Amino acid sequence: MKKICSLFILILLFNTTQIMAQNKAKILVLIHSDNGRTYELAKEIAKGIESENNADSYIKLVKPSQNPNLKSLPVATVDELANYDGIAFGSPVYFGNISTGMSEFLSKTVQLWTEHTLEGIPATVFMSAGSGAGKELAIQSFWNSLAVHGMILVSNGIRGTEELNKAIPQGNSVLGITTMASLKDVERPTKGERALAELQGRNFAKVSLALKDTHPKRAVSVTENHQNFNEILKQKNIVLPQVPKPAGNYQPFVRSGNLVFINQVALKDGKIFNPGKLEVEVNEQQVKDATRVTMLNVLAVLQEAVGGDLGRVKQCVQLTGIFNTKDDYAKHAELMNIASDLTAEVFGDKGKHARATFGASSIPVNSSVEIQAVFEVE
Numbered sequence: 001m002k003k004i005c006s007l008f009i010l011i012l013l014f015n016t017t018q019i020m021a022q023n024k025a026k027i028l029v030l031i032h033s034d035n036g037r038t039y040e041l042a043k044e045i046a047k048g049i050e051s052e053n054n055a056d057s058y059i060k061l062v063k064p065s066q067n068p069n070l071k072s073l074p075v076a077t078v079d080e081l082a083n084y085d086g087i088a089f090g091s092p093v094y095f096g097n098i099s100t101g102m103s104e105f106l107s108k109t110v111q112l113w114t115e116h117t118l119e120g121i122p123a124t125v126f127m128s129a130g131s132g133a134g135k136e137l138a139i140q141s142f143w144n145s146l147a148v149h150g151m152i153l154v155s156n157g158i159r160g161t162e163e164l165n166k167a168i169p170q171g172n173s174v175l176g177i178t179t180m181a182s183l184k185d186v187e188r189p190t191k192g193e194r195a196l197a198e199l200q201g202r203n204f205a206k207v208s209l210a211l212k213d214t215h216p217k218r219a220v221s222v223t224e225n226h227q228n229f230n231e232i233l234k235q236k237n238i239v240l241p242q243v244p245k246p247a248g249n250y251q252p253f254v255r256s257g258n259l260v261f262i263n264q265v266a267l268k269d270g271k272i273f274n275p276g277k278l279e280v281e282v283n284e285q286q287v288k289d290a291t292r293v294t295m296l297n298v299l300a301v302l303q304e305a306v307g308g309d310l311g312r313v314k315q316c317v318q319l320t321g322i323f324n325t326k327d328d329y330a331k332h333a334e335l336m337n338i339a340s341d342l343t344a345e346v347f348g349d350k351g352k353h354a355r356a357t358f359g360a361s362s363i364p365v366n367s368s369v370e371i372q373a374v375f376e377v378e
Helices: 002-023 037-049 079-083 100-114 135-148 191-210 229-235 284-305 332-351
Strands: 025-031 055-061 086-094 122-129 178-180 253-256 259-265 313-324 354-360 369-377
Touching (some): 025 079, 037 086, 037 178, 086 100, 086 135, 284 313, 284 369
Parallel strands (some): 025 055, 025 086
Antiparallel strands (some): 259 369
8 A cells, every 4th residue: 555655645746846837938048258257257157047947948049169168058049939938138238239249140030020939929138338438228128129129128126125235436327237247357247236137037037927828839840959969079089170262152051941961071170181093002991091081071161051050960961982983993882881870970860861982093182982961950
């Protein structure tokens, strides 16, 4: 009897946990950050969002960053905005306005505006200012853009100011938290600014949860299940090279609809790696090594094509390997396995693809291999 009761309690707890998870608000913390101060505020906002266990937060960038502290963050797509229960926007202040990166991202939301997609979704704003001058103008300009979308604007109000150290200049705004990033000899964000950011996140989560079921359900799935491919590549010791520059009047990739088309040869550090014809200037192992170099170039171009977020890759559709061989060579498939295996190693089931391989009497720039690739992306 005790075992049955224990089992019943476990099932009840499991079901309760599942229901609670389903009822949580999903909140995007969408940022552009130059030196990392906006990101520091974003982490405090996210901490506040999750503080009462009624919401989950997802920090994403509007564009890829080369800042070491930001490089691993996923990049958001415009289409996914519609599927969150609230969006907290963060940006540096540029001349009393939002940053160029954030402005460019918002300029891509015209279709969402046309279709009234974001109407009724709560929004809040936080910013990182240099001297603090222009912060109110910048936040108001931010609010203007979101108001045009019909988003519900959630202010910070006059709350938490007792946390601020009045002896030093602080950020703070009724409309949303700011930090004064450029002042010397003071760590930014300050302890008080961080406390206000957390409070803003906590308040925003309550509003987002309260309004969670008041706007239409949307079809686009939230991308919290996107894998962090920067971490995957790091774990597998896979280093993507710089995107090779075109040698003629063409692009590294072309996107048509949801398909990305890429062609690459075995270029490494500005030179062709293991050049020549198989079994004449190079052996099979050298060609296999060149095939891996070529596929790494393909993946580097693909990463650029999806804005730095390989999580947006839905499927490797087709790989075609072309090898510089003599007429009687017949083991092309073994050479191409290197590229196929690398694709599957990075993308798992999404890396399974259709494939073609064949030989050629010559390949441009005397490369021993050329790979053509087609990927489906979001």
